[in-house]
Amino acid sequence: MNKPLNVSTFIGCESDYSNSEIVLFGIPFDGTTSFRPGTRFAMQAIRPDSYGLETYSPYLKKDLENCTIYDGGDLEMPLGNTQKAMETILEYTRGLIQDNKKFLMVGGEHLVSFPTIQAAYEKYPDLHVIHIDAHTDLRDEFLGEKLSHAAVIRRCHDFLGDGRIFQFGIRSGTEQEFEWANEHTYLEPFYLNTVKDIVEKLRDVPVYITIDLDVLDPSVLPGTGTPEPGGITYRELLNAIGSFQKLNNIVAADVVELSPQYDPSGASTAVACKTIREMLLTLAK
Amino acid sequence: MNKPLNVSTFIGCESDYSNSEIVLFGIPFDGTTSFRPGTRFAMQAIRPDSYGLETYSPYLKKDLENCTIYDGGDLEMPLGNTQKAMETILEYTRGLIQDNKKFLMVGGEHLVSFPTIQAAYEKYPDLHVIHIDAHTDLRDEFLGEKLSHAAVIRRCHDFLGDGRIFQFGIRSGTEQEFEWANEHTYLEPFYLNTVKDIVEKLRDVPVYITIDLDVLDPSVLPGTGTPEPGGITYRELLNAIGSFQKLNNIVAADVVELSPQYDPSGASTAVACKTIREMLLTLAK
Amino acid sequence: MNKPLNVSTFIGCESDYSNSEIVLFGIPFDGTTSFRPGTRFAMQAIRPDSYGLETYSPYLKKDLENCTIYDGGDLEMPLGNTQKAMETILEYTRGLIQDNKKFLMVGGEHLVSFPTIQAAYEKYPDLHVIHIDAHTDLRDEFLGEKLSHAAVIRRCHDFLGDGRIFQFGIRSGTEQEFEWANEHTYLEPFYLNTVKDIVEKLRDVPVYITIDLDVLDPSVLPGTGTPEPGGITYRELLNAIGSFQKLNNIVAADVVELSPQYDPSGASTAVACKTIREMLLTLAK
Amino acid sequence: MNKPLNVSTFIGCESDYSNSEIVLFGIPFDGTTSFRPGTRFAMQAIRPDSYGLETYSPYLKKDLENCTIYDGGDLEMPLGNTQKAMETILEYTRGLIQDNKKFLMVGGEHLVSFPTIQAAYEKYPDLHVIHIDAHTDLRDEFLGEKLSHAAVIRRCHDFLGDGRIFQFGIRSGTEQEFEWANEHTYLEPFYLNTVKDIVEKLRDVPVYITIDLDVLDPSVLPGTGTPEPGGITYRELLNAIGSFQKLNNIVAADVVELSPQYDPSGASTAVACKTIREMLLTLAK
Amino acid sequence: MNKPLNVSTFIGCESDYSNSEIVLFGIPFDGTTSFRPGTRFAMQAIRPDSYGLETYSPYLKKDLENCTIYDGGDLEMPLGNTQKAMETILEYTRGLIQDNKKFLMVGGEHLVSFPTIQAAYEKYPDLHVIHIDAHTDLRDEFLGEKLSHAAVIRRCHDFLGDGRIFQFGIRSGTEQEFEWANEHTYLEPFYLNTVKDIVEKLRDVPVYITIDLDVLDPSVLPGTGTPEPGGITYRELLNAIGSFQKLNNIVAADVVELSPQYDPSGASTAVACKTIREMLLTLAK
């Protein structure tokens, strides 16, 4: 008789790698977090708590059971060495793309979206990014560092250039960042009202969707490093995800900035789980 | 000189049993809870915290001080023996109905509504049930068990039959459950928008109202075993309770699934307390 | 070489006292709190957590960096002696007003607004008070005490008289309090819908704004002594603060009743921080 | 049919007042607490958690079931008025003594021992006090107040005089307090080693025992307002209580300074419960 | 390319089943827990936190890296059906013993030791049990149920008979239980002082060791359902485990009653992890 070692996956994500359409993986990195660390624990909390969900979405009327998703676990991150961390992520993500996988990455702090977006851009030079967040993340540097969670979208602009970044829900930043956005990105402050219109425009181009969960009001998601009051409701986020169904070429996505230990009730982790389920079903065309 | 032993009741519920119109009691049972137990502690948290409320409701413009409500404490539950627990509850509730009491039961997990609805049905064969919940609760069995919190409304359908169950706010279930509901119950997904219309129809029939507090968004009620994001606001629940004032024959009600220890802030317990107050005032015609 | 002792201020509040237009200070007093104490810890949590905010407000399009605000620390409160506490506060606030400072006071329980409003009234006999709160606070006495958080607005009425107090968002009180309000104050229950209209009327008179944070729904601010479900959203509060920009003579304001330890996520403290930032920018005409 | 209102007592304390040898009651007062309040919640946590204990003590080989103990609930305390609070306690305690009850009082902050010891002294002018604590509590005043938790033993010395107070386990105080103790009390610092010897001396005089739970190391009792590292183990406290069995005239006792909310594990509350059980069995000669 | 699904094991337990000497597995069952449930979460917390440990023990001077241990994950438990749960465990454990595995089971509540001890007894009729616990667990029934955590050792006595059970550290039980133990088991109250002597006697017989972690003082292990103050230190437990090295025929062991959610610090989980490591190294002769 033989038996497998104890396996732990997100609910409904038990396909083999080779048979899978989508790869789910975590990046437990929070090395540049300036205020309150803890996003490294996100996936550790998400996997067991995902079993409080159903695999079926009554919003999208789809079921994870009918998808082929592989849960690849979490990348191992070097400690205190941001540059090496970025390289490790870039290399791993390139491998997924070479194997023709779509992927959903779960952070970690937002900086980890920089190498995953870069890897997607390498294959799709026409890449567009939908960025849902409370914060502009457009600083050129933060506390003297170019590689910072507060600069991640600016770093992506370095290679994407103007006209490719679409920001929604933004309610925090310096005056300079808001002015810079005026010239270089599309930015809807406070709300997600224009997601629908932008989706119309991006219908057929390759799209990467990055969701910083702190776009949600802290009442919905207290479990994050920098709670910013005045955010969107969960229904508003669900509506935006509903709009994404019209996008014909989503190449990858991420869900970042859950810090589960700040919300002992588990409600924040449940929010992350449901968002991951909806985004996996969105990727699974 | 003599003095009573230390008494602990819900605020404004200090009537004698014999003089009371309404009986309030708790069922500290969470024996089939699959994910996170703890609803057994609900009443223990609710009673002292109810003193943070006023007895007067500015919504209903009524005061608990003007009602006659008896707080009968909590039933003692046999450990690990679900069948015996159901029998204990059924017997107790039958006694209340024989004594012509209306009652408000506070759970415990949702399964405890099965025997209390059954007892009400025994007296009122024409009973209709208003079911407010995040979950369908319509499984025929769950993990091999017929008596499960995930099957409670299905168990009630076993004796009530079609056309008697009205479900609101539902946002989680299997695809099969939603399909089954299409044929056997009235089900409004996600919202409480049609409560008003249904109340019109049920104006003069005997009605039992069961409120699973997890219908509320987890931002409002993180203190529950299975938080399901995307739920209703507390104002929406208050509006529904406002609609209930038109029902002429509410025979009993329950408020279930508070797990107070998951919300150390006490906000979830306050939500339960206020809901109990409003429902007591609703019962007190 | 010499160096200053370790300084701790609210973000962006580093002006000298003499150069400052506005003084920020805390009153760590919760001596009459009947239910759950802890507002004494508010400022201790607020100062370090304020660094999770930006100094720039995209709502008001103003920046704390362009204001002159002095953080005067917290008053030292005598223990268990409410009368002496009130006198200490009154004396300190009078000093600020004599020095022609506007001030933003951070509580503490709501009773501490009594002496600060009194000091403002002494200088501006024509003072009007905008009161945003979940509770009426209009009791004549509470548990036998005239000086109580539940009586604070009534105590202010003692000297202000009729027609000077404007209450919004109120959703808890005794029937008597609501009736008393009918005759002596302006009171909008549940909502802030008429703030705009009242602001029009008060455009040119001296105004004191007192914000009891428990006006917010407990989902937004669980960190308070007496959470009262069914409150306003943070966006609704931001809108009201937006309306205040039309007031030409705000002489002082306060933000009270944060009890940070009841919300280990820090979201409630973030709400207080952001409200303080917006109110400081509102005071800084 | 009639039924009692919901009763909540400490385990095994269900005697009528008139038949009881001992009265147990709580004083939810923390009005002079300078650092972290919360002892007002002690009894609210202790009663339900006492059911995690057995009524039988294998240390003393006695059982609460064989005693007659009445649980009188908690005194209602006036808010923010320390003087009136002291009077309320004194009056209640005098009543118990007039009825020839022994009592065990549960705090609350340590100041509440002042009126209970005073009441005992009024009947037994020869009263001796055994004081087990981390702190000297011998200040003449604290922050300008005579009635302070930090001055409670000094206040008792005001009427008891020299030679009557026996302090054990003390590991915190000002230099002045330790010097004052040298002249006016018996004080064993850090340990309880000499409890046995002192008990020998006090065998036949009337004794009041006041146990400030913070004498225990904070590892044992983190749930207290002012944790002071380096304290005694629980076994050491059990040994001291064992010694008390030789005292022939214990007239009353108290157990104070549990602040249950600082220890969400409930271990501190369990410590208080077990100490109360042992002390009740000690009183029940 | 193919890759394994995400695997989660206790540190150093990555052997195949077929090559393994020892099997580690969890039983997430807390269905008869009368006071505070939560032991079902033990293994979920233990696996990730075990990576805070080293694989090497400086006490035993052995390393998990040099052992062959298979982590088989957790058994799936039927909800609310205690009888069926017992059967599931018994069947699984019989399978391990048939495959000639030693095993370390991690609870769950103590009742789960009943079927695992039974399975060991079936193979080794001469089985002796070392029982380390705060509680006697010798009730004949508890709240009307024979299958109860409070009766588990009594249930084992049903088939083991007199002279086979050795209890240490016991400090809670009814008077009847202590009397019953006098006649039927070896019981050292409060301490582990005689473990060494008993080990000498049991050197060559088959031994099962069951460790209820609540034998530890709640300061060491607050994360358990029924904390009982006055327990042993962790060094005392380590010494007892050191004594076990002289036993030549330990056939299996268990570590039960961690309830990790009651200790948010993770210290209790660390205690469980270290105890599991030491017991695994003890089994690995």
Place this chain on the structure above:
Amino acid sequence: MNKPLNVSTFIGCESDYSNSEIVLFGIPFDGTTSFRPGTRFAMQAIRPDSYGLETYSPYLKKDLENCTIYDGGDLEMPLGNTQKAMETILEYTRGLIQDNKKFLMVGGEHLVSFPTIQAAYEKYPDLHVIHIDAHTDLRDEFLGEKLSHAAVIRRCHDFLGDGRIFQFGIRSGTEQEFEWANEHTYLEPFYLNTVKDIVEKLRDVPVYITIDLDVLDPSVLPGTGTPEPGGITYRELLNAIGSFQKLNNIVAADVVELSPQYDPSGASTAVACKTIREMLLTLAK
């Protein structure tokens, strides 16, 4: 009139820099923490909670009020850049030593002791280090990084060489680390029994004392990243500090690895505060 900005210092540490004998400062760095971050928050919790202590030590019979100690606040750390962080610390500490200050540094993770010991070594080439810790910290590298909390003492050995490092209380490490220690350092496992003897030997040489608070049993200090059960009691640590009074040339010291957020009771922070007080009084010869 002018007033200082709000100042926040450790209790009794209000001297000017120029007049001070000792400098207290914090390093909020936890960038290489592999398991659970959070030591960056230590000083933020320590300063306000230090006011729960007295300035007088009954152990050392000395008072902070009689010392001249300057609280210099916390160093600002670059995010995610370990090398630059080390340089910032080294430079700051060199400045203190040039100004002839003794210092007490409060971490942060243990790696921050590397530059502070280096700075002391630059001035005192004959420096000896007393290292009190649960962990060996002697890895040559950890997860590929030379600069790691798990390698800090090894890094110090790089310049100090053999015979200079004295380790106490060690109970965790790899087999290789313990073997390496055998040849290069003095290491007492598990206990502090030989501190007294070593102090005799080091009486007149320059000594740096580094205390990793996780040497304490997790019952005493649950608030740390990697709790390691089986540690020393607080009394044992106090005894060791008592021994240090015989050292004639302590040049500096540090207290590291408090992670206050893992212990919501505040007991761990109280342990850090008291240790800092005792070490400050130890430095103040």
